[in-house]
Amino acid sequence: MLTISEFGRRTGLSHKALRLYDVSGLLPPAQVDPSNGYRLYDEEQLERARRISVLRQLDMPLTTIAEVLAKSDEEALIRLDRWWAAEEATTAARRATLEYLRDRLSRSGSPGLSPRPVLIRDVPETKIASIRSDTDQQSLIGVIVTSTDDIRRYLESAGATLPGGSWVIYHGAVTPEAEATVEVCVPFDGLVDPSGSIAIRVEPAHREAYCTITMDECVYPRIMLAYDLVGDWVRSTGEATAGPPREVYLPDCHLLPRDQPAVDIAQPILERKP
Incomplete structure (x- = not known):
């Protein structure tokens, strides 16, 4: 069993993050000492914790992380790819929005949409x-x-x-x-x-x-x-x-x-x- 400090050191997760993942149900400790409330983790939880850490670095929401972790590796890969495709589409849309705004600011008074028939x-x-x-x-x-x-x-x-x-x-x-x-x-x-x-x-x-x-x-x-x-x-x-x-x-x-x-x-x- 690993203390929260040792587990955090080996996974790169802070005490605050580990407490959050415990409350959210993503990564509850394997055992809680009834006498002092200390959280103890099993070495088998290291891989799950590292995956959570990497997914959070991608800014994946906790609810989506839970979906990914609940699936087999093959199904998780499909879910990950779908989520990333949505993120890329959102980024492309934001970039186009920025370009639109820059265009409107640089050409004040010009039409924002070229003429076309209905x-x-x-x-x-x-x-x-x-x-x-x-x-x-x-x-x-x-x-x-x-x-x-x-x-x-x-x-x-x-x-x-x-x-x-x-x-x-x-x-x-x-x-x-x-x-x-x-x-x-x-x-x-x-x-x-x-x-x-x-x-x-x-x-x-x-x-x-x-x-x-x-x-x-x-x-x-x-x-x-x-x-x-x-x-x-x-x-x-x-x-x-x-x-x-x-x-x-x-x-x-x-x-x-x-x-x-x-x-x-x-x-x-x-x-x-x-």
């Missing part, structure tokens, strides 16, 4: 798997990336066919200060049952107005200019909305050059009767 299309009835989550602007990218990956993995394991692409429906206004519900949707063909947070439903056929933006433009706050463009068009033409707005991602849009069309900002509208 088009109309008819979307057929589509079977989808979806996950609903409450998120704010800071966590949004990570939620989208992680949920999309979770859905695709589940659909593939169930033998479904994925035609490609996905979309996110905004059931409320997601801002830096407030959370709202978003629904990540992945279309598929086949027979699949719902599982856990993954719901299976049919997206009704509908008509929608949309404009197309690049990945560089698909970041907050620049993306709001595209929403404004579509919203202004709907109001100016007298169309009636028929559901919440959405972002429709082209297949493998993350692999496209960041200055190429990749995402549609869409607003469902009512079909006009002849």
Whole structure:
């Protein structure tokens, strides 16, 4: 058995960190001396403690660390890769936001979004798997990336066919200060049952107005200019909305050059009767 001081020295963890991981359930001591309350650790806990230390250096939240540690090494690797992909997507979005702000400051008065048309299309009835989550602007990218990956993995394991692409429906206004519900949707063909947070439903056929933006433009706050463009068009033409707005991602849009069309900002509208 190792004292908390010896265990901390061998793992690089402070007393404060070890107490936190004890309270959170991540790393409880193997034994607590009933007479003096001293925490004692087993040498077999060293590897788990070192993994926690490394994951915390990556700024991984404790809840995610718990998920990683609860899985087999193979499953933990998949979870780690998914989390890191979400982190990289968030970093790319923040970088694009910074570039947008620098551009606006250096070219005061210039339009933040180049002119483009708003088009109309008819979307057929589509079977989808979806996950609903409450998120704010800071966590949004990570939620989208992680949920999309979770859905695709589940659909593939169930033998479904994925035609490609996905979309996110905004059931409320997601801002830096407030959370709202978003629904990540992945279309598929086949027979699949719902599982856990993954719901299976049919997206009704509908008509929608949309404009197309690049990945560089698909970041907050620049993306709001595209929403404004579509919203202004709907109001100016007298169309009636028929559901919440959405972002429709082209297949493998993350692999496209960041200055190429990749995402549609869409607003469902009512079909006009002849």
